[in-house]
Amino acid sequence: MMDELLKRDIILDHYQNPRNKREVNDGSYLKNHMAADSCIDDITVYVKIVDDKIEDIAFDGVGCTISTASTSIMTELLTEKTVDEALAIIGEYEKMIAEEDFDADKLAEANAFDTLSKQANRIKCGLIGIEGIKELLERYKDGKQ
Amino acid sequence: MMNKEKIRADFPMIQSEFEKGRIYFDSAATSFKPKCVIDKVVEYYTKESANIHRGDYDLSYQVSSEYETVRKLCAKFLNAKSENEIVFTSGASSSLNLVAYGYGQKFLKADDIILSTEAEHASNILPWFKVSEVTGARIEYIPLDKEGIFDLEAYKKVLSDLGNKIKVVTLAHVSNVLGNIVPIKEVTRLAHEVGAVVVCDGAQSVPHIKVDVQDLDVDFLCFSSHKMLGPSGVGVLYGKYELLDVMDPFMLGGGSNARFDICGNILLKNPPFKFEAGTPCVEGVLGFGEALKYLMDIGMENVEEEGRELHKYFLEEMLKLDNVIVYNPKSETSIVTFNVKDIFAQDVACYLNSQGIAVRSGNHCAKILLNVIGASETIRASLYLYNTKEEVDRAIEVIKGVTLEKCIGASI
Numbered sequence: 001m002m003d004e005l006l007k008r009d010i011i012l013d014h015y016q017n018p019r020n021k022r023e024v025n026d027g028s029y030l031k032n033h034m035a036a037d038s039c040i041d042d043i044t045v046y047v048k049i050v051d052d053k054i055e056d057i058a059f060d061g062v063g064c065t066i067s068t069a070s071t072s073i074m075t076e077l078l079t080e081k082t083v084d085e086a087l088a089i090i091g092e093y094e095k096m097i098a099e100e101d102f103d104a105d106k107l108a109e110a111n112a113f114d115t116l117s118k119q120a121n122r123i124k125c126g127l128i129g130i131e132g133i134k135e136l137l138e139r140y141k142d143g144k145q
Numbered sequence: 146m147m148n149k150e151k152i153r154a155d156f157p158m159i160q161s162e163f164e165k166g167r168i169y170f171d172s173a174a175t176s177f178k179p180k181c182v183i184d185k186v187v188e189y190y191t192k193e194s195a196n197i198h199r200g201d202y203d204l205s206y207q208v209s210s211e212y213e214t215v216r217k218l219c220a221k222f223l224n225a226k227s228e229n230e231i232v233f234t235s236g237a238s239s240s241l242n243l244v245a246y247g248y249g250q251k252f253l254k255a256d257d258i259i260l261s262t263e264a265e266h267a268s269n270i271l272p273w274f275k276v277s278e279v280t281g282a283r284i285e286y287i288p289l290d291k292e293g294i295f296d297l298e299a300y301k302k303v304l305s306d307l308g309n310k311i312k313v314v315t316l317a318h319v320s321n322v323l324g325n326i327v328p329i330k331e332v333t334r335l336a337h338e339v340g341a342v343v344v345c346d347g348a349q350s351v352p353h354i355k356v357d358v359q360d361l362d363v364d365f366l367c368f369s370s371h372k373m374l375g376p377s378g379v380g381v382l383y384g385k386y387e388l389l390d391v392m393d394p395f396m397l398g399g400g401s402n403a404r405f406d407i408c409g410n411i412l413l414k415n416p417p418f419k420f421e422a423g424t425p426c427v428e429g430v431l432g433f434g435e436a437l438k439y440l441m442d443i444g445m446e447n448v449e450e451e452g453r454e455l456h457k458y459f460l461e462e463m464l465k466l467d468n469v470i471v472y473n474p475k476s477e478t479s480i481v482t483f484n485v486k487d488i489f490a491q492d493v494a495c496y497l498n499s500q501g502i503a504v505r506s507g508n509h510c511a512k513i514l515l516n517v518i519g520a521s522e523t524i525r526a527s528l529y530l531y532n533t534k535e536e537v538d539r540a541i542e543v544i545k546g547v548t549l550e551k552c553i554g555a556s557i
Contacts, residue, residue: 007557008550015553041491062521064491065553115557122495122556 007112014069014109019076021068023060030139034061034132041067041125045132049140052083059129066113066122071129073109083137090134097123147443147451153531155179155439167501168536173321173349173480173527174505175371178436185435186376189428197427198400198418212427215434216417222437222445223366223383224357230389232417233425236380237348238268239395240367243382243420244344245272247392248365249313255281257312260303260341262287262295264320264514269346269367273315282312293320293518294475295327304339311341318350322509322525323473323518324456324480326354330361337362342388348372352529353452353478355445358383370429375436379429382420389416398422448530452478455528459537466545472518480527482509485547490522492552497524499555500543 024031024046035042043061047054057075074093078086093110095102099117116126153159158169158177169177195204197212213228220228234240249272253259259273263286270284277284285307288299295316304311314336318329333343342364350356351366352373358366365384371377384392394401394413401422405411413419440448456479463471463481472482485493494506504526508514526540 004554004557008553011553011557012549015549064489064495065549066492066556112557119495119556121498125491125556 001114002111007114010073010109010112011065011069014072015065018059018068018072020056020058020079021060021072022058024058029056029058030136032132032136034128041128043067043071043129043132045071045129045136047133047136047140049083049137054078054081054083054086057133059132063128064125066116066125067128070110070113070126071132073112074130074133077108077110078133083140087134087137090130090137093130094127097126147447147530149531149533152443153533155181156531157183159531167503168532168540169503170526170528170532170536170540171503171505172352172529172532173372173525175377176352176374176529177531178374178376178432179439181435181439182375182432186428186432189431193431196424208427208431211434212425212430215430215437218434218437218441219381222441223351224359225383226359227386229416230358230383230386232382232384232389232420233430234367234380234382234420235378235426236371237346237367237369238380240365240380240382241269241344241346242272243395244365244367244384244392245276246395247420248342248388249273249276249282250279251391251393253280253282253312256310257282258307258310259284260287260307260311260314260336261285262316263289263517264293264295264323265315265317266321266346266348266509268348269315269317269344273313285311289514289517291517292473292475293323293514294325295320295332297328297331300332301335304335309339311336311339313344314341315344315346317346317348318356319347319353319478320480320514321349322480322482322514322523324349324476324478324482324527325473326350326477329363333362333364349479354449364388370433370436373436374439375433376426376429378426379433384416386416389420392416392420394420394422396422399424443530449478451530452528455532455534455537456481458534459526459528459540462537462541463544466541468547469544470520472520472523479529480525482523482525484520484523485544488547488549488552490524492549492556493547494524496547496552496555497540497543502540502543 029046029048031046033044041063043063046058048056059071089106092102092106113126156177193208195208197209216228216231219231287303290296336343344365345363347366347368351368370379401419403412403414468486470484490506494504504524506524
């Protein structure tokens with residue numbers, strides 16, 4: 001399990017300096033507005049996929065520390081990955097949140113949330129942006145079929 | 146002065162292992178229940194299980210009569226003219242929807258005006274959106290002052306501008322975000338001058354301040370049992386009898402009609418029964434009766450005075466903190482809405498939870514208001530008669546020490 005101070009620093013860093021946080025107005029990006037589940041976090045995610053590969057991911061909106069940092073970390077993790085690789089990483093993250101066995105090596109800084117499952121009221125925060133990305137990746141795959 | 150120790154001893158939640166050392170500051174969401182209320186609900190299931198208004202046996206008669214006694218008690222609590230002006234519903238939202246549907250959709254026409262404010266709870270504005278969609282009536286908002294507070298002068302101006310086009314004025318008596326008391330008696334007097342009916346959302350006022358419907362002269366008053374020590378699943382629509390009489394019920398079915406025939410003719414019962422189709426939450430109404438007795442034994446004047454004093458103390462202590470922004474420094478009852486500077490409301494609320502303090506973060510279902518006060522999310526701490534100054538002191542100490550690092554630490 002990741003050291004608690006290190007976890008805190010990672011989350012603080014991604015909250016205060018979120019990566020890839022910007023509004024995107026570009027039709028080549030898939031877009032998902034995640035606001036229906038919660039009246040607090042209001043996050044939009046954008047993914048640009050070229051030939052099954054994630055060329056760019058961004059997000060924007062208002063969120064708490066956990067939703068902002070988890071989304072920020074995941075955008076870094078998934079950039080340049082293929083859609084299937086990205087879905088596999090998200091799968092490991094979901095297992096971690098569900099307290100199942102997971103591959104920590106795949107999650108890098110996202111391991112900062114390895115005890116988030118203990119805080120039932122924050123689980124949704126740790127998933128909102130990431131589930132938004134997952135939906136876009138699945139939409140891409142469905143669209144290809 | 147209330148005997149706090151005695152009151153706290155009446156609440157099993159406060160005495161429970163889970164709550165020991167914890168502070169519950171979320172009574173605007175729902176209140177704890179005293180033992181008499183809980184016992185009554187259990188008693189219905191263990192000793193009095195029977196439907197009301199139906200059977201020809203002793204128990205059914207007894208339960209029906211207890212159920213109707215609560216209606217009388219509620220009429221007395223509100224100083225209504227008659228118990229026939231008390232409709233039991235499933236909660237304040239249900240009561241508000243019933244008025245919008247049964248009165249608004251029936252009587253409003255295109256170009257009529259529904260007057261409200263930007264501070265309303267979703268349950269008192271969304272039903273009117275629907276009325277507007279169906280009837281073509283339009284919703285106008287009385288401008289709030291810069292702190293989000295109801296402004297009587299602005300209201301008078303709207304009345305003089307729009308006059309008798311206004312058919313309904315619908316307002317919260319006490320805002321669920323800012324805790325300010327709207328001068329509903331004056332609002333009603335002026336509304337009646339232009340011929341409008343007044344719908345008062347009393348969800349946050351009836352539990353805390355004395356509400357006399359004849360004195361206020363409101364046409365409708367809606368509130369929930371669960372915010373005033375009673376069970377959830379029960380609410381009240383008070384309405385003037387002549388208005389209830391012409392209104393449509395929201396639901397039709399058993400208990401609401403006297404007879405019907407194969408041609409589709411329905412003879413509805415008189416109010417309040419025509420609005421109560423189906424088996425109601427009998428145990429909830431009986432429990433609500435105990436809550437009413439509990440509050441009446443203490444006296445609503447005392448509940449109000451104690452509430453104001455505790456609130457004043459909490460507010461004053463909060464206003465002393467440098468790291469806190471209070472959004473309702475002029476509020477009078479129960480609710481303090483705030484943020485810790487530079488920290489997202491939900492993060493602070495989660496940290497407070499880790500310190501045993503229950504508060505609510507978010508936009509509190511009043512999504513338009515937050516644009517007015519300039520904050521997308523806030524923290525709401527709401528107190529009730531079982532809270533103490535000692536709890537306030539402890540909460541203040543914790544709030545004083547909130548940092549972003551601590552907030553993150555509480556989530557990992």
